[in-house]
Amino acid sequence: MSAELFVTQSQVTPILVQNLTRRFGAFTAVDDVSFSVQAGEVFGWLGPNGAGKTTTIRMLLGLIKPSSGSAFVSGFNSATQTKLVHAHVGYMSQQFTLYNDLTAMQNIRFYGGVHGLSSDELRQRISEIIQMAGLVGRENTLTGSLSGGWKQRLALGCAIVHHPKVVFLDEPTAGVDPISRRQFWELIYQMAKDGVTVLVTTHYMDEAELCQRVGFISAGRLVALDSVSQLKLTQMRGQVLEINVSDPEKAVRILKAAQQSHQVPLDEVALYGAQIHAVVPDAQEYNDAIQRLLTQDNIRVNSIEWIAPTLEDVFISSVKARVDAN
Amino acid sequence: MNQFAISATNLVKEFKANKHVVTAINGLSLQVAPGETYGLIGPDGAGKTTTTRVILGLLSRTSGESSVLGFDSMNDMYEIRKRVGYIAQQFSLPPPLTVMENMLFFAGIHSVSSEQQKKRIPELLAFAGLSEFMNRLAGKLSGGMKKKLALACSLIHEPQVVMLDEPTLGVDPVSRREFWNLLGNLRAERGLTIFVCTHYMDEAERCTRVGLMYEGKLIVDDSPANIKRIIPGHVLEFMPSDFAAARKLCNEMDGVLEVQTYGDKLHVFVGDVAKRKPQIEAALASQGITHDNLREIEVRMEEAFISLIRRQKESVEQDGMLTQKSEMSGEI
Numbered sequence: 001m002s003a004e005l006f007v008t009q010s011q012v013t014p015i016l017v018q019n020l021t022r023r024f025g026a027f028t029a030v031d032d033v034s035f036s037v038q039a040g041e042v043f044g045w046l047g048p049n050g051a052g053k054t055t056t057i058r059m060l061l062g063l064i065k066p067s068s069g070s071a072f073v074s075g076f077n078s079a080t081q082t083k084l085v086h087a088h089v090g091y092m093s094q095q096f097t098l099y100n101d102l103t104a105m106q107n108i109r110f111y112g113g114v115h116g117l118s119s120d121e122l123r124q125r126i127s128e129i130i131q132m133a134g135l136v137g138r139e140n141t142l143t144g145s146l147s148g149g150w151k152q153r154l155a156l157g158c159a160i161v162h163h164p165k166v167v168f169l170d171e172p173t174a175g176v177d178p179i180s181r182r183q184f185w186e187l188i189y190q191m192a193k194d195g196v197t198v199l200v201t202t203h204y205m206d207e208a209e210l211c212q213r214v215g216f217i218s219a220g221r222l223v224a225l226d227s228v229s230q231l232k233l234t235q236m237r238g239q240v241l242e243i244n245v246s247d248p249e250k251a252v253r254i255l256k257a258a259q260q261s262h263q264v265p266l267d268e269v270a271l272y273g274a275q276i277h278a279v280v281p282d283a284q285e286y287n288d289a290i291q292r293l294l295t296q297d298n299i300r301v302n303s304i305e306w307i308a309p310t311l312e313d314v315f316i317s318s319v320k321a322r323v324d325a326n
Numbered sequence: 327m328n329q330f331a332i333s334a335t336n337l338v339k340e341f342k343a344n345k346h347v348v349t350a351i352n353g354l355s356l357q358v359a360p361g362e363t364y365g366l367i368g369p370d371g372a373g374k375t376t377t378t379r380v381i382l383g384l385l386s387r388t389s390g391e392s393s394v395l396g397f398d399s400m401n402d403m404y405e406i407r408k409r410v411g412y413i414a415q416q417f418s419l420p421p422p423l424t425v426m427e428n429m430l431f432f433a434g435i436h437s438v439s440s441e442q443q444k445k446r447i448p449e450l451l452a453f454a455g456l457s458e459f460m461n462r463l464a465g466k467l468s469g470g471m472k473k474k475l476a477l478a479c480s481l482i483h484e485p486q487v488v489m490l491d492e493p494t495l496g497v498d499p500v501s502r503r504e505f506w507n508l509l510g511n512l513r514a515e516r517g518l519t520i521f522v523c524t525h526y527m528d529e530a531e532r533c534t535r536v537g538l539m540y541e542g543k544l545i546v547d548d549s550p551a552n553i554k555r556i557i558p559g560h561v562l563e564f565m566p567s568d569f570a571a572a573r574k575l576c577n578e579m580d581g582v583l584e585v586q587t588y589g590d591k592l593h594v595f596v597g598d599v600a601k602r603k604p605q606i607e608a609a610l611a612s613q614g615i616t617h618d619n620l621r622e623i624e625v626r627m628e629e630a631f632i633s634l635i636r637r638q639k640e641s642v643e644q645d646g647m648l649t650q651k652s653e654m655s656g657e658i
């Protein structure tokens with residue numbers, strides 16, 4: 001490869017999607033979507049169930065063909081240069097794809113072999129990945145008898161066994177415990193630091209906060225594409241009050257009733273575990289009214305505070321906005 | 327015995343794999359009263375799925391007792407199946423069937439009357455957001471849609487008890503809330519007993535009682551409010567400009583009990599907020615680290631889980647090495 005060619009290669013946009021559309025019969029799963037992801041970026045691909053996230057990834061990987069538009073990975077056309085794309089990417093699919101009848105170690109060896117690692121490289125990678133996945137002592141356990149969370153860790157390891165430059169992770173942390181979830185993200189960040197480009201889907205909005213940029217897809221259409229901080233400014237209809245009360249379930253019912261009867265202009269009331277987030281046009285203006293409403297009904301209000309919206313607030317707000325629009 | 331919807335006493339389950347034995351459940355006892363919502367949480371591989379399956383009679387137990395609605399897991403598993411809705415962590419729907427055919431199939435095997443079907447199926451389809459996709463093959467649904475179909479199917483025969491193994495895995499944040507609202511309604515209307523394994527700590531927070539499982543044992547079994555009270559100190563939350571540096575700084579500071587991460591925020595546990603908050607702010611400033619409003623937040627199950635598991639791991643390691651437990655810098 002000439003030096004010049006090498007330079008242009010390394011500046012190629014790792015992920016490029018142009019007017020991508022995919023129909024299944026009369027149904028449009030992905031509808032005219034365009035975006036790109038830069039080298040070393042961690043890009044969150046978010047949206048409600050059935051929005052078209054996995055379908056987009058499958059087109060990027062050349063596993064299904066677009067109805068129109070195109071997808072490029074590392075400069076290769078996913079539909080026509082599929083083999084070249086596969087050589088450059090790591091993919092952790094939403095569905096479990098490891099062999100249940102192989103041991104954990106055999107699965108890593110298998111995926112390494114598929115990607116043409118030498119036996120020396122393999123030996124090193126197997127021990128690295130077993131370490132990383134926290135499966136030390138379980139190397140020889142049949143994959144089928146690993147717990148769900150462990151399988152997920154092993155699947156991540158197999159997806160990156162060959163040090164790919166572009167990685168697609170489709171709900172990597174589904175079914176893993178809160179501590180491993182954080183370790184997954186430390187790993188994702190480590191990869192990004194090493195120049196790897198990561199496209200990741202997740203339904204955990206606290207994780208999505210960690211993405212440098214987020215694409216939000218709903219019913220096949222790209223509805224927002226921006227940094228997390230920018231999305232919070234542009235996509236949020238109102239301000240968030242975080243409320244801690246004695247009986248959160250009851251408090252939510254009271255607030256929902258007040259919302260229905262337009263007593264208070266509440267845009268959204270959502271339970272976050274034992275806390276309530278209430279979205280109002282102006283937090284300072286409605287703080288007292290909400291507090292009064294709750295105390296009237298014998299709810300003890302431990303605290304009520306105007307907070308910056310979380311990405312989950314933004315997600316709920318924009319999904320509801322779309323439901324309202326239809 | 328009969329007063330409990332779900333009961334396990336000194337339950338043990340061993341798997342024999344190759345030459346060695348894996349003890350997935352190691353002397354577990356728990357009782358769930360009718361109408362309770364019991365959440366089983368714990369690290370990957372703690373034994374949650376195995377516990378659920380043994381109680382349901384899908385796996386044989388090695389020793390101990392277990393029953394559902396007074397029916398013994400091993401001897402009366404058909405009685406249990408009739409009365410219990412179950413969703414497996416790795417469930418399967420018959421793939422050649424459409425969404426509607428799946429609903430009819432599950433209604434059929436549970437002998438739901440056609441009157442009931444006419445009422446329940448549209449309700450459940452609407453809940454699952456699948457009304458528009460009635461005729462789509464289940465195999466062609468997205469991951470989260472499949473999960474929601476499985477949830478709808480498990481509720482079709484109006485069970486008295488549901489045992490749900492990670493029911494909202496892959497389900498989006500809005501649908502997750504709708505699912506829990508639906509469970510809440512069923513609990514209020516029909517006294518449904520709910521047993522749920524979950525990695526979502528906000529869901530654990532909505533349970534009446536939570537069991538924390540660790541290496542086959544229940545190490546905590548209490549209400550979420552009480553579990554959160556076990557955690558020493560108060561939590562300060564902020565978003566620093568330099569995450570790694572701020573984390574390191576806080577970890578090394580006097581009076582900091584623990585540092586956790588939550589998305590792009592840091593959670594710093596301290597005993598005395600009035601004393602430590604200005605110290606942390608000053609330390610950050612001296613390193614040139616800026617941050618948003620540094621505020622005290624209520625401890626949630628998420629923080630409690632991480633803290634409890636950390637301490638459990640530490641105590642196991644320390645027992646193993648027979649070292650002396652270091653004094654915690656407590657100042658409550």
Ligand SMILES: Nc1ncnc2c1ncn2[C@@H]1O[C@H](COP(=O)(O)OP(=O)(O)OP(=O)(O)O)[C@@H](O)[C@H]1O
Pocket residue numbers: 024027029047048049050051052053054055056094462466467468469470471496498
């Ligand atoms: N082979 C197919 N035939 C028909 N419809 C399909 C097919 N594959 C996907 N779809 C539909 O396309 C839509 C988008 O599915 P996709 O799997 O991309 O969603 P997703 O955003 O990944 O959702 P989730 O969060 O649930 O994983 C869904 O309505 C799905 O049923």
Ligand SMILES: Nc1ncnc2c1ncn2[C@@H]1O[C@H](COP(=O)(O)OP(=O)(O)OP(=O)(O)O)[C@@H](O)[C@H]1O
Pocket residue numbers: 144145146147148149150175177341342343348349350368369370371372373374375376377415
């Ligand atoms: N069929 C089996 N054969 C051998 N060991 C098994 C089998 N099923 C489970 N185990 C082991 O039992 C232990 C508990 O697994 P289990 O699936 O119950 O965990 P879990 O708490 O549900 O984890 P997760 O949160 O990851 O789903 C693990 O060590 C697992 O490897």
Ligand SMILES: [Mg+2]
Pocket residue numbers: 053054055094170468469470
């Ligand atoms: Mg998907």
Ligand SMILES: [Mg+2]
Pocket residue numbers: 147148149374375376415491
């Ligand atoms: Mg499990």
